Amino acid sequence: MFRSYHDRIKNPRLALAAGIALAALLQLCGGWIDPYTTQVILFASINVILAVSLNLIMGETGQFSLCHAAFMAVGAYSSAILTGKALPALLPHLAWTGTSWASQVTFLPVLFIAGLIAAFAGMIVGGPSLRLRGDYLAMVTLGFGEIIRVLLQNTNAVGGARGMEGILPATNLFWAIGFAAVTLYTMIALVRSTFGRGFQAVRDDEIAAAAMGINTTRFKITAFVIGAFFAGIAGALYAHAVEFISPEGFNFLRSFEIIVMVILGGLGRPVGVAVAAILITLLNEWLRDLSQYRMVVYALIIILFMIFRPTEALGSFFRRFLPLKKGTETESGNASCNAS
């Protein structure tokens, strides 16, 4: 139920390196993976980034946010403009094909810039609205999400309602899985620390947190900024994976889908949330054949998931393989067993 007194991650960098190595390995030796499976893995990784980053805002800090897809949109459009217009204009003599070395080398800074712009959007929505609580905050974030969508729809420079097409296919298994690993590591490392417990203190009791010297507003904005940063990266990866983005792809339903992943995975459980994100991605694919009944079955399965919560159990199962340690003190370690 609860986390350890001593937040120790054994060899944290090793875990991160293993994730990135897996990403590189799949990228280099993954020739046998067919394009469809590749696409599904890309989507799953992107959803992991989205869900785990929303978990920081909703699960750890307890701020109900309905605009995660909007942060994603900001990242997606920013990066599409960068790779589609800015980079070819700045360095016209290089070959921009998405898979060319020039595109691949510049993709990392592009992802970061997309993330930073989304983080800035997170700060804008976070700043004023974090004085609000619960339902009011939900309304403000819902409104922000719609504003972003409508703005994009009415801006002809980015294609308006038609969207942007012909985006370079720069996203590959390495970037997607690599960033999923980086996101998961960052979130776990962040929360499993004295600093990170501040997010949970704010969630549990804001008045008590403030009385203990925690600047609750700063923590809430930090959560929004970090969450939006990774959502922006996910958006950029998405844009360069599907090569076509339109405002409708980042509507309220998209935000809602991410929220479902977070809730199914268990609020405040990054590993469970990541597992839920993967399962829902797969579910979406399996249900494709059902055409018009797809959403009905989808909803039914979500309800069953809610009742039986298999993902939380899966999360705990997978957590065993991650180098996260519970209760490292000898004497207090025993106490923890008795308590749980």
Place this chain on the structure above:
Amino acid sequence: MSTKHSLLEVRNCSLRFGGIAALTDVSIKIEAGELLGLIGPNGAGKTSLFNILTGVYRPTEGEILFEGAHVAGLPSHAINTLGMARTFQNIRLFGSLDVGMNVRTSFIARLRNGLFNTVRRGRSFRSEEEEIQEEGRRLLSYFGLEHAALHPSRSLSYGDQRRLEIVRALATKPRLLLLDEPAAGMNPTEKEELKRLIALVRDEFGTAVLLVEHDMKVVMGICERLYVLDQGKVLASGTPAEIRANPKVITAYLGKDHGEVVG
């Protein structure tokens, strides 16, 4: 203003909610290291006074000086950082965190390592976590809670939860500790233990304590000086013996006709 300041000085503070006056023209003074009691019947404004001291409310009128600095209207976290910590009448622990982590949250405002070092988990981060761990353990052991460090805070008994709140407040290294009815819900043995602990807080940490409490045995037993609030006003102040003999206090507590009954 070069003279020595009182630790805390409340000057003519009033707090009104619309037409209702929770506090009227309250002035109190606390010196460093003092053990001060604040008593009064229900609704006298004791918790309201706590709330203006700790930045939950801003006083409608008057000023509050902590070590000579104006603090009225500052946000709670800033007041805590200046050196004033509190506990709550209705216990407010962080329910999803275990006992040790509840204490550790008090160190957040003074962390040397920021976001990036935390995620990087470098050497400076690790040594700071170790220090906090040690310090937290030391504080918990003072209050006999060390064995419970890994227990969920909700699983503690009522008395232990109240003690954990005190430990958590102490971990912010305050020079003034405000305790809001710490003995509520405790049995007589626990109350005796609490008296010992409050004295220990003062003697061991040099922290001044402002204690709101209904249990007269506890208040009279340990406080050096008392303020009595009634209907938002300071009714009397003085040593426990003076207060006990004060007819105005007796009237406020028991009504006019019963004054003689009290010893």
